[in-house]
Amino acid sequence: MKEIKADVWQGTLALMVLKTLDTLGPLHGYGIARRIEQTSGDLLEVNYGTLYPALLKLEQEGFIAAEWGVSENNRKAKFYKLTRAGRKQLDKAARDWERTTAIIARFFAPEEAS
Amino acid sequence: MRSLRAALVRFASLFDRARLDRELAAELESHLALHVDDNLRAGMTAAEARRQALLKLGGVAQVTERYRARRGLPWLENLIRDLGFGLRMLRRHPGFTAVAVLTLALGIGANTAIFSLVNAVLLRPLPFPDPDRLVLVWATDTKAGRMEDVASYPDFADWKAGSRSFAQMAAFTLRGMTIDGPEETERVRAVQATPGFFETLGVLPAQGRPFRPDEGEPGAGRVAVLGHAAWKRLFGGRPDVLGRTLRANEEIYTVIGVMPPGFRVSFSPGPAEQIYVPLLRDPNRNHGFLRVLGRLRPRVARPAAQAELDRLTAALAQEYPDSNASTGARAVPLGEAVAGRARTALLILLGVVTLVLLIACTNVASLFLARSVARQKELALRAALGAGRGRLLQQMITESLLLAGAGGALGLLLAHPAAALLARRLAQSFDVPRIESTGTDGGVLAFTLLVSLATGLLFGSVFSPVHASGPLDRALRESSRTSTGGVRGRRLRSLLVVTETALALVLLAAAGLLLRHLWVLRATPPGFQPGHLLTASLVPPDKKYAEAPRRRRLIAELQSRAAALPGARSAALLTNLPLTDNWDSLGFRIAGQADPASGEPLSANFNVVSPGYFRTMGIPMLNGREMTPQDTAGAPGAIVVNETAARRFWPGKDPVGERILLPDEEGTDQTWTVVGVAGDVRQMGLAHEPHPEIFLNALQPTPAWPMTLVLRTSGDPAALAGPLKRLVRSVDRDVPVMEVRTLDEVLGASLAEPRVYALLVGLFAALALALAAVGIYGVVSYTVTWRTPEMGVRLALGADRSAIVRLVLRNGLALALTGTAIGLAGSLLVVRLFTRWMPGATTNPAWTLAAVAALLLAVALAATWLPARRASRVDPAIALRWE
Numbered sequence: 001m002k003e004i005k006a007d008v009w010q011g012t013l014a015l016m017v018l019k020t021l022d023t024l025g026p027l028h029g030y031g032i033a034r035r036i037e038q039t040s041g042d043l044l045e046v047n048y049g050t051l052y053p054a055l056l057k058l059e060q061e062g063f064i065a066a067e068w069g070v071s072e073n074n075r076k077a078k079f080y081k082l083t084r085a086g087r088k089q090l091d092k093a094a095r096d097w098e099r100t101t102a103i104i105a106r107f108f109a110p111e112e113a114s
Numbered sequence: 115m116r117s118l119r120a121a122l123v124r125f126a127s128l129f130d131r132a133r134l135d136r137e138l139a140a141e142l143e144s145h146l147a148l149h150v151d152d153n154l155r156a157g158m159t160a161a162e163a164r165r166q167a168l169l170k171l172g173g174v175a176q177v178t179e180r181y182r183a184r185r186g187l188p189w190l191e192n193l194i195r196d197l198g199f200g201l202r203m204l205r206r207h208p209g210f211t212a213v214a215v216l217t218l219a220l221g222i223g224a225n226t227a228i229f230s231l232v233n234a235v236l237l238r239p240l241p242f243p244d245p246d247r248l249v250l251v252w253a254t255d256t257k258a259g260r261m262e263d264v265a266s267y268p269d270f271a272d273w274k275a276g277s278r279s280f281a282q283m284a285a286f287t288l289r290g291m292t293i294d295g296p297e298e299t300e301r302v303r304a305v306q307a308t309p310g311f312f313e314t315l316g317v318l319p320a321q322g323r324p325f326r327p328d329e330g331e332p333g334a335g336r337v338a339v340l341g342h343a344a345w346k347r348l349f350g351g352r353p354d355v356l357g358r359t360l361r362a363n364e365e366i367y368t369v370i371g372v373m374p375p376g377f378r379v380s381f382s383p384g385p386a387e388q389i390y391v392p393l394l395r396d397p398n399r400n401h402g403f404l405r406v407l408g409r410l411r412p413r414v415a416r417p418a419a420q421a422e423l424d425r426l427t428a429a430l431a432q433e434y435p436d437s438n439a440s441t442g443a444r445a446v447p448l449g450e451a452v453a454g455r456a457r458t459a460l461l462i463l464l465g466v467v468t469l470v471l472l473i474a475c476t477n478v479a480s481l482f483l484a485r486s487v488a489r490q491k492e493l494a495l496r497a498a499l500g501a502g503r504g505r506l507l508q509q510m511i512t513e514s515l516l517l518a519g520a521g522g523a524l525g526l527l528l529a530h531p532a533a534a535l536l537a538r539r540l541a542q543s544f545d546v547p548r549i550e551s552t553g554t555d556g557g558v559l560a561f562t563l564l565v566s567l568a569t570g571l572l573f574g575s576v577f578s579p580v581h582a583s584g585p586l587d588r589a590l591r592e593s594s595r596t597s598t599g600g601v602r603g604r605r606l607r608s609l610l611v612v613t614e615t616a617l618a619l620v621l622l623a624a625a626g627l628l629l630r631h632l633w634v635l636r637a638t639p640p641g642f643q644p645g646h647l648l649t650a651s652l653v654p655p656d657k658k659y660a661e662a663p664r665r666r667r668l669i670a671e672l673q674s675r676a677a678a679l680p681g682a683r684s685a686a687l688l689t690n691l692p693l694t695d696n697w698d699s700l701g702f703r704i705a706g707q708a709d710p711a712s713g714e715p716l717s718a719n720f721n722v723v724s725p726g727y728f729r730t731m732g733i734p735m736l737n738g739r740e741m742t743p744q745d746t747a748g749a750p751g752a753i754v755v756n757e758t759a760a761r762r763f764w765p766g767k768d769p770v771g772e773r774i775l776l777p778d779e780e781g782t783d784q785t786w787t788v789v790g791v792a793g794d795v796r797q798m799g800l801a802h803e804p805h806p807e808i809f810l811n812a813l814q815p816t817p818a819w820p821m822t823l824v825l826r827t828s829g830d831p832a833a834l835a836g837p838l839k840r841l842v843r844s845v846d847r848d849v850p851v852m853e854v855r856t857l858d859e860v861l862g863a864s865l866a867e868p869r870v871y872a873l874l875v876g877l878f879a880a881l882a883l884a885l886a887a888v889g890i891y892g893v894v895s896y897t898v899t900w901r902t903p904e905m906g907v908r909l910a911l912g913a914d915r916s917a918i919v920r921l922v923l924r925n926g927l928a929l930a931l932t933g934t935a936i937g938l939a940g941s942l943l944v945v946r947l948f949t950r951w952m953p954g955a956t957t958n959p960a961w962t963l964a965a966v967a968a969l970l971l972a973v974a975l976a977a978t979w980l981p982a983r984r985a986s987r988v989d990p991a992i993a994l995r996w997e
Contacts, residue, residue: 047172053184060120
């Protein structure tokens with residue numbers, strides 16, 4: 001993980017946040033952090049704290065919106081949800097991602113006899 | 115789009131920081147609570163659960179810091195914080211701030227003031243469409259070394275016909291015309307121009323039409339285009355002016371057009387031209403009198419046009435070797451040609467004030483460094499708390515920019531009236547084109563801003579204590595006064611003082627040379643007695659006085675009636691008044707002598723004077739007599755030569771009785787006999803050695819007419835100005851009287867240019883000297899403070915107090931001497947520049963340089979003396995206890 005550059009990490013993290021909110025619906029920061037940690041395995045060995053500036057950035061860009069609410073175990077928490085712009089951004093990012101991985105995959109595919 | 119939205123949100127957040135901080139705190143608290151709940155469920159103890167949650171979060175303070183960096187605009191917040199801190203620092207040290215701001219204000223203000231002039235005279239575009247394409251084509255004479263000469267009509271016509279670089283070309287000449295004004299005959303500025311002139315400039319008459327091509331041929335009807343002011347003044351601005359007539363130079367002109375307001379061709383101080391008349395074809399290739407104007411075709415560069423002109427003039431030189439053998443052409447941008455001599459002068463002044471600003475910068479940098487020791491601990495502390503070196507530098511630069519900004523603002527306030535004053539002063543002194551338009555415009559503001567910024571960055575970054583104090587953390591470990599951390603700063607300050615001393619000396623040298631030059635000029639006897647003399651120029655109409663006898667009668671009548679005015683003692687007329695930069699030269703031969711081997715005739719300046727001229731001017735006759743009324747048209751021609759001519763042409767001989775041969779208007783030689791030798795007069799100005807000069811008798815056939823009147827009075831000459839004007843009007847009301855001045859005024863005017871330069875450069879040099887003195891005082895007194903404990907030890911060990919004084923003096927003087935030595939080397943450059951700029955200044959610069967160096971050292975000594983005395987009064991007990 002350490003080899004990944006900070007901005008790449010920030011971009012990846014943002015994408016994971018959007019995807020998480022898309023899958024699970026409105027969720028608080030702690031929940032998002034746990035979800036990303038579980039999904040990515042031991043890849044997310046960083047502090048949960050790094051999540052908050054990323055959430056703030058997405059909120060400033062209008063991709064997510066925040067609202068105070070109450071958690072399932074009755075704790076006050078700030079819930080984030082995907083906005084319409086965020087959904088569009090996620091679709092676009094997913095497409096970009098697929099295209100990129102497809103190209104890279106073809107690039108690294110075992111050479112066929114020609 | 116997204117990033118713009120984000121930026122706006124971030125900017126908005128700056129105004130709601132407290133609430134947003136509370137909200138973040140709440141969010142992080144809730145995050146921890148949720149995590150602790152999970153950990154408890156996983157079976158941890160309460161304390162362990164919270165510890166693990168905190169660990170995983172990564173520290174509340176750190177997260178908050180990173181969150182805040184994303185939330186707001188850190189650079190803006192830093193800037194605001196730096197500005198606030200800087201302002202507090204400056205307020206807390208009012209003495210430092212006042213000295214620094216004032217120093218910078220003087221430096222920046224001086225630059226702004228001079229730049230205002232440069233802007234008005236050199237930089238503002240000329241008021242013609244597409245002025246960058248306009249050039250003035252000077253004729254050149256390589257043999258005579260003239261680079262800005264007038265061209266002849268045939269040359270102009272050939273250039274125009276043969277060149278393809280110019281879309282348009284026209285020639286013109288500036289001249290005076292005598293017109294019938296509303297009240298009396300007056301002399302006004304006028305332009306004679308070839309057809310196509312207005313088209314070349316790109317400004318057509320607002321009413322009527324420009325000249326037609328046939329109106330430039332001899333024999334065409336006389337037409338005139340009026341200037342806007344002349345239309346208002348002479349015709350009351352009436353709309354039906356076209357087709358009306360106007361009497362000018364005794365001829366009737368038909369008005370065919372009126373120029374728009376603001377149009378002018380001559381940019382010398384004074385009103386715009388009033389009349390534009392066609393210039394007629396003149397077949398004489400030897401008669402140079404034209405300025406040629408060209409408008410370059412689009413996409414033709416000036417060098418290409420120049421190359422074409424070179425080819426053309428080379429061909430003309432082959433074709434007309436008699437007249438054009440050494441004639442060339444030189445195209446210069448019209449703006450540059452308009453600025454003329456003022457260009458060099460202003461650029462030199464700009465150089466001078468740049469030096470002043472450099473000195474001001476050095477001084478403020480030195481002040482900054484002095485504070486660096488005091489601030490080292492503060493800086494080290496901030497570095498230890500996590501501020502990066504870049505961040506500290508940013509803080510320092512913010513502070514210096516604050517100072518420079520304040521200095522610039524104050525400088526602008528000072529510069530505005532100063533520039534107006536300078537412009538007025540310069541316009542009075544000599545011909546600086548377009549100087550009346552001096553003012554503070556966008557260009558000047560931009561210049562001031564730029565200079566202030568550059569100044570702030572210069573002393574803020576280059577001389578910042580962040581560099582000067584070495585490793586920052588060391589300062590924390592060392593005690594302040596005995597620390598060696600100041601050594602580098604002290605060395606840098608010494609270097610600064612040496613630099614500013616050297617710069618100040620260069621300026622002083624320039625001022626000294628100019629002052630000395632002025633002094634020498636003022637001590638130069640003009641060759642006549644200027645007190646109690648009044649002069650006036652008369653312009654008799656050419657046609658009315660075409661016949662010589664009639665003209666001679668006018669001269670005789672004017673002379674006798676002027677001499678008879680109450681309060682007048684004698685009067686005379688002459689062609690060219692001394693000291694006015696006017697002269698004519700003439701080729702002649704000496705009777706009975708073979709022509710010189712070169713084949714060219716001897717040449718001398720000549721002046722046509724009426725009898726009584728030498729007595730009236732108070733020019734001594736060294737030998738023989740002056741002309742008398744008995745030397746009439748019928749009598750043998752009588753001439754007077756000056757001393758230089760006598761020595762040059764008749765070495766070792768008395769010229770009285772010798773004869774010379776002068777060609778008259780038809781080209782046949784006339785014999786003139788020398789009747790007297792007069793003392794030399796500085797005809798071409800006090801700075802110029804007298805040339806050989808021959809005085810012809812106005813009452814005998816001469817090639818020119820003497821129309822400058824001089825009047826010797828018994829009392830105040832200015833009191834006779836009115837009576838003299840009335841007298842001329844009563845003799846002939848068609849003769850305009852101009853330039854009624856006393857000879858003392860003429861003498862003063864001939865010194866105006868060197869005086870104004872000496873004044874300006876002297877002023878700036880004095881400023882530089884004062885700044886250098888402050889700089890030396892500052893560094894020496896700082897050293898004294900720094901070495902106080904050492905002084906205490908020396909005194910305690912029995913050192914003499916005078917030895918302490920000597921020690922400190924030596925320190926200060928060493929700096930001053932080094933600076934002076936370097937400055938002297940730089941001054942040699944100034945001497946070279948000066949002799950090129952003011953040819954005729956022949957004084958030996960060595961004494962001047964020695965004098966200014968002595969002055970500088972004396973001031974340095976005084977500036978060192980004060981801290982030295984303070985050092986000698988150190989109480990050893992206090993000094994030793996200081997630690």
